[in-house]
Amino acid sequence: MSIQQGRLQESPLQEAPARISGKLRAAALPGTQRTTGKLLATQGYVVGIEISGSGARQSVALADLNGTILQQVRRPLEYVLDTKTVLQLLDGMLAEVMAPDHLQDGRVLRVGVAVGGLVDAAHGVVRTLHHAHGWDNFPLQDYLAERLDIPCIIDNNANAAALAEVQYGAGMGERVVLYVALGRGIGGGMIINGRVYHGTTCTAGEIGHLLVKENGPKCSCGGFGHLEAIASAQAISRTMIGLSVEYPETEAAIHRITGARAERITAEQVFRLAAEGDRVAQRIVDDVHTYLGIALANIVHLINPGMIILGGPVAQAGDLLIVPLQARIRDLCLPAAGEDLRVVQGRLGTEANIVGAVTLALQDI
Numbered sequence: 558m559s560i561q562q563g564r565l566q567e568s569p570l571q572e573a574p575a576r577i578s579g580k581l582r583a584a585a586l587p588g589t590q591r592t593t594g595k596l597l598a599t600q601g602y603v604v605g606i607e608i609s610g611s612g613a614r615q616s617v618a619l620a621d622l623n624g625t626i627l628q629q630v631r632r633p634l635e636y637v638l639d640t641k642t643v644l645q646l647l648d649g650m651l652a653e654v655m656a657p658d659h660l661q662d663g664r665v666l667r668v669g670v671a672v673g674g675l676v677d678a679a680h681g682v683v684r685t686l687h688h689a690h691g692w693d694n695f696p697l698q699d700y701l702a703e704r705l706d707i708p709c710i711i712d713n714n715a716n717a718a719a720l721a722e723v724q725y726g727a728g729m730g731e732r733v734v735l736y737v738a739l740g741r742g743i744g745g746g747m748i749i750n751g752r753v754y755h756g757t758t759c760t761a762g763e764i765g766h767l768l769v770k771e772n773g774p775k776c777s778c779g780g781f782g783h784l785e786a787i788a789s790a791q792a793i794s795r796t797m798i799g800l801s802v803e804y805p806e807t808e809a810a811i812h813r814i815t816g817a818r819a820e821r822i823t824a825e826q827v828f829r830l831a832a833e834g835d836r837v838a839q840r841i842v843d844d845v846h847t848y849l850g851i852a853l854a855n856i857v858h859l860i861n862p863g864m865i866i867l868g869g870p871v872a873q874a875g876d877l878l879i880v881p882l883q884a885r886i887r888d889l890c891l892p893a894a895g896e897d898l899r900v901v902q903g904r905l906g907t908e909a910n911i912v913g914a915v916t917l918a919l920q921d922i
């Protein structure tokens with residue numbers, strides 16, 4: 558059953574009053590805050606969608622207006638083939654979570670999408686999805702809004718996760734927060750007074766491409782010496798495997814910790830091997846602390862956050878990452894900028910992106 562059929566036959570959407578987006582509503586009533594819409598919405602649901610560039614995480618969630626996730630489905634892909642495959646997959650997942658018996662309390666008011674790529678949030682367009690084809694300048698927001706007949710909002714996944722951590726996780730009550738997503742790539746989201754700071758062309762927070770090491774390793778974007786090429790999960794694992802070839806002891810340690818599947822070594826395991834005394838792992842971890850420290854100290858001087866939240870797989874290393882990193886940042890910062898700064902691990906873990914997608918939708922009502 559397609560979503561279209563399901564909606565037309567059974568969903569209460571048909572009786573819903575004429576929809577008007579928060580933006581239009583605010584524009585129509587001069588002086589009215591966008592939050593006015595929230596007061597009007599006392600029942601119903603929102604849907605969150607997570608699309609990752611690597612394909613590893615594709616999920617859809619149905620949440621109530623308090624942000625509690627009621628239904629969730631996940632369909633990981635080996636890799637993202639093209640738009641058609643992903644959109645078909647989404648169709649199936651949306652039909653599942655939006656089944657009529659899940660919508661007893663009303664209709665779905667908004668759909669929020671967290672996309673693991675460059676997103677023009679102002680126009681609802683996916684600029685590019687690294688490692689995937691057919692997504693360049695894809696108008697995902699309009700596509701979904703038309704297909705579902707529900708207003709939709711899209712943003713980059715690090716921005717969405719940042720919002721989620723400030724709303725429900727480690728950053729509650731913080732006014733200026735930098736969220737750093739240390740995954741396959743490195744993303745960042747800045748939340749200022751409860752809102753994502755997007756910049757002029759929606760690329761604010763793309764901290765993976767900060768130049769931290771002249772003539773450093775090649776980045777996914779084609780540049781050299783970018784933070785992502787040194788401190789992302791992929792860079793850490795790849796460097797560890799590459800260097801271990803010359804060090805039999807390290808090779809044996811990798812063999813042991815991965816159960817003989819060296820190619821699967823995670824960044825967290827590299828941190829553990831470093832803590833156990835492996836010299837190669839220590840070198841890699843030291844580079845991560847150094848260059849991540851430089852990047853974050855520079856950002857601290859620019860935006861003066863009260864908190865830096867670390868998310869994504871590399872952050873699973875916990876204190877092994879955070880304690881030395883916080884010390885490096887303090888060393889590099891003016892006391893007035895670094896003294897009260899807290900560097901913490903995200904509380905939402907691997908759910909940050911999907912909770913972020915739900916939060917985007919809720920914030921837009």
Ligand SMILES: [Zn+2]
Binds near residue numbers: 783
């Ligand atoms: Zn780059």
